[in-house]
Amino acid sequence: MILIIGMGWLGAQQTSKSASQQSRIDLKERLSLLHSYIENELDRINLVADILAQTPLLQSSLTHGTNLSVIKSTNELLKKTNIQLRTSAVYLMNYSGLTISASNFENEKSFIGKNYAFRPYFQQAIKNNTGHFLAFGITSNKLGYYISRSLYKDNKLLGVIVIKINFDNLLKLNKDLNGDFLLVDEKNIIFLSSNKNFKLKSLGPINPQNHFLISKTRQYPIQRLKPLNTHQSSNGFDAKPSITLSTAKTVKTYLFEEKKLDKLNWTIWMLGDVNVIKNHSLTNGFALSLLTLICLSAFYLLYKRRQDLNRFQTIVNNLPSGVTLFDDNLQMLVCNNKIKQLLDFPPRLFANGLPNLLQLIRFNAQRGEYGEGDPEHLSKIALDKTNERKDHTFERMRPDGTILEVRGIWLKNGGFVTTYTDITNRKKAEKEAKRNAGYLQALLQNLDQGVTVTDEKLNIVFWNKAFFHLLNLPDHLMKPVMKYEDLIRHNAERGEYGPGDPEQHVRVRIEASLKFEPHHFERQRPDGHTLEVTGKPLEIDGQSFGFISTYVDVTEHKRMSESLRELANTDDLTGLNNRRYFTQLLKSELKRSQRSGHPLSLLFMDLDHFKKVNDTYGHAAGDKALKTFASATRNLLRDFDIIGRMGGEEFAVFLPDTDQEGALILAERLRKCVEEIELIHEDQKIQLSISIGIALYHTLNKDNLDNFMKRADKALYRAKHQGRNQVC
DSSP states (O other), rough: HHHHHHHHHHHHHHHHHHHHHHHHHHHHHHHHHHHHHHHHHHHHHHHHHHHHOOHHHHHHHHHTTTHHHHHHHHHHHHHHHHHHHHEEEEEEEETSSEEEETTTTSSSTTTTTTTTSSSSHHHHHHHHHHEEEEEEOOOOOSSEEEEEEEEEEEEEEEEEEEEEEEEEEEEHHHHHSSSSSEEEOSSEEEEEEETTTTTTTEESOHHHHHHHHHHHHHHGGGGEEEEEOOOOOOOOSSSSSEEEESSSSOEEEEEEEEEEEEETEEEEEEEEHHHHHHHHHHHHHHHHHHHHHHHHHHHHHHHHHHHHHHHHHHHTTTTTTTTEEEESSSBBBOOHHHHHHHHOOOOGGGGGSOHHHHHHHHHHHHHHHHHHHHOHHHHHHHHHHHOOOOOOOEEOOTTOOOOOEEEEOOOTTSSSSEEEEOOOEEEEEHHHHHHHHHHHHHHHHHHSSSEEEEETTOOOOEEOHHHHHHTTOOGGGSSSSHHHHHHHHHHHTTTTOOOOOOHHHHHHHHHHHHHHHOOOEEEEOOTSSSSEEEEEEEETEEEEEEEEEEEEEEEHHHHHHHHHHHHHOOTTTOOOOOOHHHHHHHHHHHHHHHHHHHEEEEEEETTHHHHHHHHHHHHHHEEEHHHHHHHHHHHSSSTOOOEEETTEEEEEEEEETTHHHHHHHHHHHHHHHHHTOOEEEEEEOOOOOOOEEEEEEEOOOOHHHHHHHHHOOOOOOOOHHTTTSOOO
């Protein structure tokens, strides 16, 4: 043992020193390459930012923001620039910080309309003509480095152009370099790392000033920032220390090299895993120890061989299955006690030593083990099958009802081994399982809801009749195993998923299905029926191997829900939104206006002297007047303007994206329209007029919904107090 351990230790020591020297060389080369790459990329993008700041088209967009063709050309230019630079985004903001054009203008989460005036890169560009900032994007929630330039024309500040650098290429480059790295900002925060456990960790506590700046500028998600425990120590490989980085999940020790990015005040750390060196050293040490051990073991095995022969017989005797070994002359060499028990062999068969195969076959034939018939004939048949010398596996039921699984394997040097296993209980369980499966099959086939089971290869291995009925599928798809791709393609070709290329529909749905994620959605079929589709993954030990889906026709339920929702939200006399629903919609629009900075106008309206109409002409005439007024008013509004009846003869309208001038114009139209209504009731003409109060909400206002509505109500009161039939 001393010799084996000493040889291994010597090999490990020599390997670790050599490996650490090579690792240091590799770290410096990778560090230099990464440093050069980052500096070159920043120089290139800074140059493009300077060029864009002088581009007449961008200046024109900021001075002629309402010209759609200019905005379109600007969007295309920014998109092309973003593609060529391989950056994350390029966008243009006006002097107030509102994004008016962006390379991602076609995306659902486009930057257009977003206000980033609070970002330091915008404020720096406004103040110093140039800016830069490292942060997580508000829209994309991805890390980016922002480079900004201010745009001037005739010494007048127009806006700011921003380029957001994509760090994905940096991660790909480092992956090709085959190593871990850290990028650390001036606050000692790791903002990018090849190891996700180190990302957004700080190399030491964050001081209060930096903590305040991060919160104020929303540079990082503050709740994710945690200090990273670090400790430098001697590694025993070379003179330089190694560093241990530990989080709640991992503890790792690295050889490291670092280098400053002076232009940005960032630091690059290139890491080499010490465990790789240790493992390599241990492997070589182990190999040398193993070689020594093999030499010593060769002598030891000779001694152990005789002992192993005795142990082999002990193992055979204690196996759960019966085992026999016959030589090439069909003479039994080995058998265990289990075979005697399973086949009920009497002791007299073994009185003169181990019997041969012919003796055992004749004994079994004579006691009816092979069925009825002449024992000699049955023995000959069994012996002839053995002489074919073929491996075999079969089941045999003994006269007492026991079922044995018999496996025979012929050996290369002659003879064969046979095992006998009692599978009586297993066969009973299989029969019971088959019967239960039949019950389950009958149950699923008679369900009203459709059911499918899809395996990990996207084969539909089970479906019931209701599934075919609900989806109105053709008979040619009815196969014991249906390909999920064939089903999707059939649905796409008949327009089940709407317009578009059927093959594109197939690709999208197959990619989504291969994720084996739970899903729940409603789908309206072309025939008008609505299906509720629910899918749940099938898992074994946390590994997905398919999913089960159910399909339920909820058409009638949806119709009743829509009817109830409409009754709950609609005034039954005028068909307009009732007060509760109108207030709910106004509250949502108020929040949208606060986010976007767009104006919002609110009109409160009251039919003048309406009580007199009821008292003079009756309530039927009053109801007719309310309906007529509601219909006339609705025809004057835009599709996205919202009107509601607040109660009695009081009504309200809110106008999204409408300033005070637009609200006054519409209010005057409404007033004239009501004044011109010709309402006849029982041959009597009823003259109507309306008073309107206007309130305007914009981002400078700090009032809430109640105050907003009170201002509109006060304006209405002034209109009525000043003589009615007017707008205030």
